[in-house]
Amino acid sequence: MNFPVWDVGFGLPLLIALVTIPHVMVAHFAIGGGLFLAIYGARARSTNDPAMLSFVRSHSRFFMLLTLVFGALTGVGIWFTIGLVSPAATSALIHTFVWFWATEWVMFFVEIAAAIVYYYGWDRLDATTHQRVIWLYFGAAWGSLAVINGIITFMLTSGTWVTDHNIWPAFFNVTYFPSLIFRTLLCLVMAGIFAILTAAFQNDDSLRSRINRIAILWTIPSIGLLVPTGYWYFSALPQSTKLIVSGGWTALKSAQHNLFTSAIGLSILVVLTMLTKNRNLNRVLSGFIILIGLNLFGSFEWYREAARKPYVISNYMYSNGMLVNDTTSIKEAGLFSSMLWKHSDQTMKGEDLFRAACQSCHSLSGYNGIAKMVAERGWTEEQLGQLVQRTGYFRGAMPPFVGTVEEANLIATYIATKANSLNATPESLTPKRIWDNNCGLCHTLDGSRPLRATLSGLSVADLQETILTVDQLSDAIPKFFGSDVDADKLASYLEAQISKREEGVSK
Ligand code: HEC
Numbered sequence: 302m303n304f305p306v307w308d309v310g311f312g313l314p315l316l317i318a319l320v321t322i323p324h325v326m327v328a329h330f331a332i333g334g335g336l337f338l339a340i341y342g343a344r345a346r347s348t349n350d351p352a353m354l355s356f357v358r359s360h361s362r363f364f365m366l367l368t369l370v371f372g373a374l375t376g377v378g379i380w381f382t383i384g385l386v387s388p389a390a391t392s393a394l395i396h397t398f399v400w401f402w403a404t405e406w407v408m409f410f411v412e413i414a415a416a417i418v419y420y421y422g423w424d425r426l427d428a429t430t431h432q433r434v435i436w437l438y439f440g441a442a443w444g445s446l447a448v449i450n451g452i453i454t455f456m457l458t459s460g461t462w463v464t465d466h467n468i469w470p471a472f473f474n475v476t477y478f479p480s481l482i483f484r485t486l487l488c489l490v491m492a493g494i495f496a497i498l499t500a501a502f503q504n505d506d507s508l509r510s511r512i513n514r515i516a517i518l519w520t521i522p523s524i525g526l527l528v529p530t531g532y533w534y535f536s537a538l539p540q541s542t543k544l545i546v547s548g549g550w551t552a553l554k555s556a557q558h559n560l561f562t563s564a565i566g567l568s569i570l571v572v573l574t575m576l577t578k579n580r581n582l583n584r585v586l587s588g589f590i591i592l593i594g595l596n597l598f599g600s601f602e603w604y605r606e607a608a609r610k611p612y613v614i615s616n617y618m619y620s621n622g623m624l625v626n627d628t629t630s631i632k633e634a635g636l637f638s639s640m641l642w643k644h645s646d647q648t649m650k651g652e653d654l655f656r657a658a659c660q661s662c663h664s665l666s667g668y669n670g671i672a673k674m675v676a677e678r679g680w681t682e683e684q685l686g687q688l689v690q691r692t693g694y695f696r697g698a699m700p701p702f703v704g705t706v707e708e709a710n711l712i713a714t715y716i717a718t719k720a721n722s723l724n725a726t727p728e729s730l731t732p733k734r735i736w737d738n739n740c741g742l743c744h745t746l747d748g749s750r751p752l753r754a755t756l757s758g759l760s761v762a763d764l765q766e767t768i769l770t771v772d773q774l775s776d777a778i779p780k781f782f783g784s785d786v787d788a789d790k791l792a793s794y795l796e797a798q799i800s801k802r803e804e805g806v807s808k
């Protein structure tokens with residue numbers, strides 16, 4: 302909270318995604334592609350295969366431009382963006398992993414230098430030296446993945462670091478190895494995909510089909526192995542994260558779905574490319590393959606980031622830059638007095654409070670746009686105030702709200718003003734909508750803060766009574782936002798849902 306905020310209308314998370322995803326995809330290609338060049342360059346030389354060698358050479362040019370120019374530029378773009386979007390987290394990571402970053406940058410330097418020597422060495426170096434350079438390149442590139450992987454997975458599963466500050470277990474945390482293997486497989490997939498793309502621009506038909514056949518070997522088994530590795534990765538995540546995925550946040554489910562469909566789509570397209578001999582069709586297919594590849598990376602990276610919510614560094618720092626350890630003291634002082642950056646007139650404004658507490662994840666009307674969500678729900682300003690105080694109890698994705706009631710109400714007014722101007726007509730209140738607007742924000746029947754066991758066996762009348770007095774159970778729970786009729790509809794709905802499932806179980 303001690304850094305200035307950067308206001309990007311369409312939403313900071315979306316900005317991060319736009320900068321990161323293409324970079325990450327190219328960065329994985331930089332590793333897999335290096336291995337591809339090393340293996341097929343050596344093979345072409347030992348079998349005296351000039352066609353293949355010339356392909357490797359043309360691929361190496363494309364490779365250089367893409368990884369060194371595009372990769373390096375977008376890499377700087379990532380530092381620039383995360384430094385502005387999450388300054389506190391960026392600083393924490395730099396300070397925690399100083400020597401790891403230093404190692405990473407040395408690796409990167411070696412990687413760049415080797416790539417340049419390799420590219421300009423085709424006619425200048427003897428074959429053995431030239432091959433050694435590309436192996437050196439690959440070693441450094443994979444090594445830099447192995448380093449950065451420790452830092453990225455630390456953000457997801459920081460383990461006991463929060464209490465003992467022990468750096469090695471923090472680096473080799475529980476998701477380190479599953480993630481490293483997962484990403485290595487992605488590198489192999491990328492190498493295959495880019496081979497298909499460069500092959501599509503080769504005029505020699507027989508060479509093109511050879512490359513397309515080779516690409517299959519790189520992509521299909523790797524995509525197949527992504528499934529068990531992904532499962533291993535997922536299993537290593539903490540229980541709280543799994544709950545966000547399984548019960549909490551529907552968008553995560555669709556990311557998971559997206560990941561699977563793009564993996565399948567990619568496999569099909571790769572096989573199709575191998576089967577077609579037509580060059581133009583090959584080009585079109587390779588274009589689609591790149592797009593689906595981007596989608597695969599996008600959903601994986603998005604999923605990983607989302608699974609980390611409400612933290613940016615698990616159990617240590619929330620996405621809005623607030624340290625977990627500071628929540629109590631900020632709560633005592635109030636959000637406003639803990640903020641360094643506000644309008645110069647120093648009056649408490651909903652806008653500033655929103656920026657400090659919510660804007661790292663929500664825009665007003667762009668990505669994860671809060672005004673739109675609120676307009677669709679049809680909440681009044683007062684109801685919204687009740688909810689803002691309790692956003693920390695919502696299913697998993699948000700940090701605790703550390704402000705006062707007054708501060709919550711100011712944020713609510715700020716959002717509501719924006720929401721009213723959107724003028725969305727709330728959908729009619731079906732029982733499911735009543736559930737979603739009230740209890741469903743924080744509960745599922747099974748899974749996340751489950752209610753089934755507590756509510757099962759209650760009659761509709763008892764349920765209605767519980768609903769109407771629900772705020773008396775705990776300060777965490779807001780008043781029910783509906784009429785008696787709504788409560789009755791919800792009660793019947795719940796009764797039906799609970800007994801339906803129990804019949805299912807007893808059968
Ligand atoms: C760590 C990221 C994060 C922060 C910080 C955050 N939110 Fe959220 N919020 C989310 C996510 C993710 C959702 C779920 C969106 C969805 O279901 O698609 C959500 C949902 C909501 C919803 C429910 C919308 C609905 O219709 O279900 C409200 C209201 C809300 N946030 C308000 C706030 C307010 C107010 C703040 C600041 C005090 C805040 N959030 C801070 C991530 C965050």
Ligand code: HEC
Binds near residue numbers: 692695771779
């Ligand atoms: C803002 C989040 C939030 C909303 C909205 C919410 N709850 Fe809760 N609810 C909680 C929390 C947190 C607890 C646990 C409270 C505690 O242990 O102190 C809880 C506990 C309960 C319990 C007790 C559970 C048990 O096993 O002891 C019941 C019953 C319950 N809620 C029902 C409801 C119903 C019904 C609604 C909708 C009308 C609702 N809640 C809306 C957050 C919420």
